[in-house]
Amino acid sequence: MPRKEGQKQKLLVLLEILIRETDEKHPLSVPQLVEKLNERGIEAERKSVYGDLNTLNNLPGTPFEIVQLRGRGGGYYMTETLFELAELKLLVDAVYASKFITARKSKTLIDKLGQFTSRYRQAELDRKVLVSGRIKSTDEKILYTVDALHAAITAGQQVQFKYCDWNLQKKMAPRHGGRIYQVSPWVLVWENGNYYLIAYTEGRLKHYRVDKMQGVRQLPDTVREGAEEYAAFDVNTYMQQMFGMFNGPLKKVTLQCENRFAGAMIDRFGTGPILSPCGDGEHFTITVPIQVSPQFFGWVAGFGPGVAVAGPPEVRAEMKRTLDSLQDLYR
Structure with missing residues (x-):
C-alpha cells in the first residue's frame, strides 16, 4: 500500500492544529481534524488520527493534555500548552510596560507570544496595559546592544562603546567628544524601566544606562577585569543606595x-x-x-x-x- 503524503509531518501538524485551533470552548471532532490536516496537504484517515491523539497524549514529559469532550458538539481540545494563559498575559504586560522596547517591536513580540495559545485565547492578549508616563523607545538597536552585552558577559570579555546624552535637537550625542569607553561587563540590571550595565573600569564598579550606549563592540582578545571586586559586590544593595541611578558619596x-x-x-x-x-x-x-x-x-x-x-x-x-x-x- 503506497505511503500517504505528509506522514512524517502529521504528528507535528496535528499538534499545531490542537494548540492554535482548540480550547475547552472550541473542541474539534476527528472528522474536523482530518479536514484540517487535508487543508495542510496531509492525507489522513479517522482511524489513524485516533491513534495519533493517543500517541501525543502519551509522549514522555509532555506539558500538555488532549481531552475528549463527549456529547453533541464535542471533540478534542488541548488543555495545556507550553505557557498557561495567565503566564502569557503576564509576559504581554511586561512587554507593554517596557520603555526600551519600541511600539513596533512590542507588537511583533506579542504576536509571537500569541502563537503559544489558541487563536481564540490570543485575542485576550490584546490588553494594551496603560503605564503612567511611559514613553516607548523609538530605537530598536537596544535589543542588539543587550544581546552583545550578554554575549560579552558570558564569554568573560571586555566591550567598547560610545556613551551618549540627549541634546536639544532630540538626538543622542556622544559624551566627551566621542570618547571610546572600554569596560569589563559583569551584570545587566533592570531599574525604573531601563536596563543598566554594571561594569568594572578605572579601578571600581560603575553603571551605564544601556540605551545611551552606542556602537557596543565585544573585544574577543581581552579578558574581563574586576573579578575580586564583583565577588564582594551586592547588586541589590547598590541599587537601593541610589536614587534615579545617580551616583554620589x-x-x-x-x-x-x-x-x-x-x-x-x-x-x-x-x-x-x-x-x-x-x-x-x-x-x-x-x-x-x-x-x-x-x-x-x-x-x-x-x-x-x-x-x-x-x-x-x-x-x-x-x-x-x-x-x-x-x-x-x-x-
Whole structure:
C-alpha cells in the first residue's frame, strides 16, 4: 500500500492544529481534524488520527493534555500548552510596560507570544496595559546592544562603546567628544524601566544606562577585569543606595518619618533596616546607606514635612542648602 503524503509531518501538524485551533470552548471532532490536516496537504484517515491523539497524549514529559469532550458538539481540545494563559498575559504586560522596547517591536513580540495559545485565547492578549508616563523607545538597536552585552558577559570579555546624552535637537550625542569607553561587563540590571550595565573600569564598579550606549563592540582578545571586586559586590544593595541611578558619596543617613510613611520606607529600602519608634509615638527613624545626590534630596522633599533628614550633620546641611536654593528660585 503506497505511503500517504505528509506522514512524517502529521504528528507535528496535528499538534499545531490542537494548540492554535482548540480550547475547552472550541473542541474539534476527528472528522474536523482530518479536514484540517487535508487543508495542510496531509492525507489522513479517522482511524489513524485516533491513534495519533493517543500517541501525543502519551509522549514522555509532555506539558500538555488532549481531552475528549463527549456529547453533541464535542471533540478534542488541548488543555495545556507550553505557557498557561495567565503566564502569557503576564509576559504581554511586561512587554507593554517596557520603555526600551519600541511600539513596533512590542507588537511583533506579542504576536509571537500569541502563537503559544489558541487563536481564540490570543485575542485576550490584546490588553494594551496603560503605564503612567511611559514613553516607548523609538530605537530598536537596544535589543542588539543587550544581546552583545550578554554575549560579552558570558564569554568573560571586555566591550567598547560610545556613551551618549540627549541634546536639544532630540538626538543622542556622544559624551566627551566621542570618547571610546572600554569596560569589563559583569551584570545587566533592570531599574525604573531601563536596563543598566554594571561594569568594572578605572579601578571600581560603575553603571551605564544601556540605551545611551552606542556602537557596543565585544573585544574577543581581552579578558574581563574586576573579578575580586564583583565577588564582594551586592547588586541589590547598590541599587537601593541610589536614587534615579545617580551616583554620589556613600553615607549612612538617618531619616525621621511620620508613622504613616512606614510602608513607603519598606517599599524603598526593604525589611532589613530597623524602624525605631521615637518618644512622641508619632515618628520613627530609619538609618540606611545612601549615595547622596540631588535626586535623593528631591525624593525626601516629596514627602513634605512627613520625612526629614536627621543626620549626619553634613547631609542635613546639604538638604537645607538645596531647599534654600529652591526657595530663592521661586521668590
